[in-house]
Amino acid sequence: MAIKNKKKSKLKQKLTDKYRLVVLNEDTFEERFSLKLSRLNAFVLGGVFSILLIAVTTVLIAFTPIKEYIPGYSSTALKIKAAKLTFEAESLKTKLAILENYTKALKPVLTGEIEAESIDSIQTDARQRVIDESKLNASKEDSLFREKVESKDRFPIQNNANSNVKIVFFAPLSGSISQDFDANSKHFAVDIAAITGAPIKAIADGRVIFSGWNTETGYVIILKHTKDFISVYKHNGNLLKQQGDFVKSGEVIASVGSTGELTTGPHLHFELWSGGYAVNPTNFIDFK
Template sequence: MKTIKKLSQLLKAKFLVVIRKEQDFSVITSFNISSGKTIAILILFFILTFGLSLFLSKTLLRAWFDPFYKETENTALLLQMSEAVDSLRLEVLKKDNYVKNIQRIIAGEAEYLEEFIDQDTALAPQRRTAETLFEPSDATLSILQEMRGTPLELEMGQPFNTGFLGEVYFFPPIKGVVTAIFDPKKDHFGIDIVAKENEPVKTIADGTVIFSSWTLGTGYVVAVQHSDDLISIYKHNSVILKNLGESVKGGEIISIMGNTGELTTGPHLHFEIWYKGSPLNPQDFISFN
C-alpha cells in the first residue's frame, strides 16, 4: 500500500524547468512538468523512433538490415531469367516450325509426300557445284563461264512497275512462255515457265538464300527470303549458283533453268511466291513475256 502511494506521489510530483542565459543567468523561460508527463513523452519518443527505424529498415536501409534481402533479390532475378529463357525457347520453337514449313513448301508436300534426300548419302546426287552438278554440255559450260564473268550491274535490269507488293518491285526471274498457271485448287502453287535452253534464273528482289539443295520431286531448288515475310522459290534447276546463307541482289543470277526432279516433263522453271505462309499468283506481280 505504501509502495503504491509513493509511486502515485512520484508520478504527480512536479518539477520546474528553468532556462537561463549563460552570461548573466537571467531567466529566458520556465515551465512546469510532472513525472507522469515526462514518462509519457519518453514513451512517445521511443515509439516514434522505433517506427521510423522499422520503416527505414524495410525501405531505404533494407539492403543493410534485412538478411534475406539479397536472397529475395536473387530469387526475383532468377524468375526474370527463367521467364526470358521460356520466351526464347518459344521463339526458337516458332523459328523451327517456320523453317519446317518453308521446307514443306519447297518440297511441295502440299502436292505430294516427299522426303528430302541426304546430300551425303549415295541415294541422291551430290550437291551441285560449277564442276560436279551434272554432265554439262559445251553450251552449258559456256553459259556458266559467261554468267560468272558478268558484273552484277550488267545482270540487273529495270524492275517492272506493274509488279509490286507494297513498295517492293520485282525483277522477272526468267523471260519465256507460261505453260502452267497458278491453280491452288489443283495444288499448283506457282507457275511453270518455258524459256531457251540454259536460260539463267534471276532472283526477283534483294534477299538471303534460305534453301539451296536437291529434292527428289523438284530437283535442284533455290529459295530466297525477302523482306516483309516474302519468299520466292525456284524449282527444277540444272545448276545452283548460290549457297545457303548468301545474300543476293534483285536481278542477280542464282541458277540455270533445267529439267531435274521426278515431277518434271521437260526443261522449265517452276516459280512460286509465298507471302506470310500463303501462296500468291506470280503473274499478278511480274510480267514474264
C-alpha cells in the first residue's frame, strides 16, 4: 500500500510541478516573456484548444462557401444550374412527345394509307351542309308559353295562398319606438331602438326578395308575405338570410346594427307595405 501511495504522490507531483517558460534576448539576455505552466495545465489548455478548433472548423464548413472546396460538396450555383437543366429536360420531353403524336397523325397520309381525296370529300360534305334556320325560330306555342312564364311573379306566394285567410303579424323586435310613422315628413316607418346585436325576427311567413347593402340604409332585408304585404328591415348589423330563402314567422333574419349613412345609432328602421302603399306598422303590430 505504501508503494502505491508513493507512486500516486509521484504522479500527482509530476502533473502539478510547475515549469517556467522564458523567452530571452539572445544578445542582452533580457527577459522578454515568461510563462509558468504545469503538465496538467498544459493538457487542459491543449484539450480546450482542440475542442475550439474542431467547433470553428465545423461552423466554417457548414455555413460558409469553404465547404465547396471539399470533395463531395457541390456549390450553390451548380445546384441551381442542375435544377434549371432538369426543368429544360422535362420541357424537351414534353415537346418531343407532342412531335411524336403529330408525326403519328401525319404518317397515314404520308404513307398513302389515307388518300387526300377522302379528306377533301369530307371537307366538301361539311361545306354542303346547310342549317335550316327557320327550324330554330320559336313556334307560336313556345312564344305563348314563354310570355306566360315571364308574366308570372318570381316569388308567387300570394297565388298559392287562400285570400280568405287572415294574416297575423308579430313584432320584429322588442324595444321602444324612437320615431313614429309620419307620412307628412315622408318617414314611412317606425324606428325601434335596441342594443347592437339584438335578434330581428320575421313578422310572418314569407320569402326573402332582397338581402344586401345600401349606402344610405346599410344592410337591408325585404320579405314578401301573403295578402300582398311586404316588410322592410333597414340599418341591420348582419343579414342571416339570402335572397330566395323562405322564412317562418318569428324566425331570426338579421341583427340590430347601425349601418348606412342615415343611421343615428343602433336601431331597426321597419317599414310595412300593402298593395304598393306604405301603411303604419302600429296599426297591425303591437310593439309593446
